[in-house]
Amino acid sequence: MTKRRSLISLLSACLAISACATLGDGDASRVDLIRNRGELRCGVSGKIPGFSFLQRDGSYAGLDVDLCKAFAAAIVGNPSKVQYRPLTAPERFTALKTGEIDLLSRNTTFNLSRDASGGNGVSFAPVVFHDGQGLLVQRNSGIRSLQDLKGQSICVGSGTTTEQNLNDAFQSLGLPYKPIKYQDLNQVVAGYLQGRCQAMTSDRSQLASARSGFEQPEQHVILGDVLSKEPLAPLSSGRDQQLSDAMRWVVYALITAEEMGITQDNVDNKLQQAQDNPDLTKLRRFLGVEGDLGDKLGLSNDFVVNVIRATGNYGEIYNRHLGPDSAVPIPRGLNQLHRDGGVITAPPFQ
């Protein structure tokens, strides 16, 4: 009798342990899942020129897309192993929560409600584009700053806090102005192009995208003044520490590479230098020649080299899609490195 009881308890213990083991399997990091799959599933918009836009040949291009490539280079080891999923704004969080996509790189504003576990509960990587409300004016208008818009008409859309931001900026400078308020962005654009307003206002990324559709985009400039904070960042579901750490440090690697002057072209030279010269400890750690920074993240130790080879550093990505020679030029402003007067900076790779 006692024998039988102990047998049963032994069996149930085995069952319990195996149950725990299966649960443990479910807890395996998404990073391993992506690596085993050999492909990263990345949610993008696909409709925003400069950020993620479907090209004529069926591929995607933009700042958000290059980040997907950087993540794939770091995790899978190959920037072309990305499956892009175009998502609308309402779809994006659901797709992330259900695990349909591994991560989201779709100009999403980082704020408390989305980050908090009582809200959307997602986990944000560092900000990759500091957007904000801006103003678009005609190049030949002579308007260069908010002061020049004193007493002028400004076309503005309804439905967001755009009007309030506009007023806060003008009121704090004591400047009178005339808001001409329309119901949606298309009417704002029409009113501006027809010459009703001397300026139109919206998020700077939206202004740049709208301008790229104008007949003569080069005749319009976005002013340097920024009226609100809209920090855009990539994000993961928030259930996976390893994935969100990996994403965080891939973005920091892009920024650090720009700080250290490492580019897509010279990364192999730099790697050679690091291997040849044991005194360049900082560079050696960053490129994974010594230390175990990559291993700690669960990535290959030289993940930084893979990332920079794939996309170049942060500044190169920015210039490729939003720089002065691109189709959607947006002045770098806040998105400059901290040493150049912006807010882009990264903690040390130590």
Added chain:
Amino acid sequence: MKRKRFPWLEIVLLIVVLTVVGVLVNNLAVNLIRTGLGLSFEWLWQPAGFALSEHTLPYQPGDSTAWALLVSWLNSLRVIACSIVLATVLGVGAGAARRSLNPLLRQLAALYVGLIRQIPLLLQLLFWYFVAFLGLPSEPMAPIGALISISNQGVAILGLNLSVEFSAVLVGLSVFTGAAIAEVVRGGLDSVPKGQWEAFRSLGISELLGLKKVVLPQALPAILPALSSQYLNLAKNSTLAIAVGFADLYAVSDTAITQTGRAIEGFLILLLSFLALNLLINGGMQVLNRIVVRPAQRT
């Protein structure tokens, strides 16, 4: 004498209506409590925090939201009052022209009514604003000397400055409602027996005088009720002004609701403001009815 039936139907109907209203009010109250909102009108006295492109009374962004709403209500009132006058002139003219002896005038009036009544008002407003007014050159043109000057920055008539947004809403509403009024007037004129027309024509009285003295007094009782409902329509249609950037009551309420998140209170105020506006128009028309129709019927 027939005994009065017990009003079963009325009682059942009353219970149904009260239940529906009760469920709606309860639903609203429960949801407001759940979201921790509750009805509150405190925000009306907070600074509005947005500028208005046009205002008849002095207004600054630091003034209260209530003041901003009042100023925009006056904007609505202004464009509605002006449109009612212009639409009536257009409508009576076109309606009378459809019964004129001049075939060209008749055809033109028929074309105007036929064309305008087939096109949605929103499209017409967008046309007047984006194509007609904003299509004007930015340098003022003065076709009749100093009397009137127009550009895509505004219209000035005898030194009175009107914004392009106001002008577009005024013209759009007047032209659209004018076509409807033309039909009302034509219907009224047709209600006067043909013999009345023949009578004054055979007496050698001019068309205009005959219309004024013989036909219109008899047609007015048929015209006025339909006319006042056209005026009420015009007032309600004025909310489409938001599409062309005019700072009317609806556009400003929309901004206030977005900034304060007080959608229910905002819509209550909007509803009450339009109720007040339409009661004003209705009252005015009843006075007109008493002055014009009653003496006409007595003679």
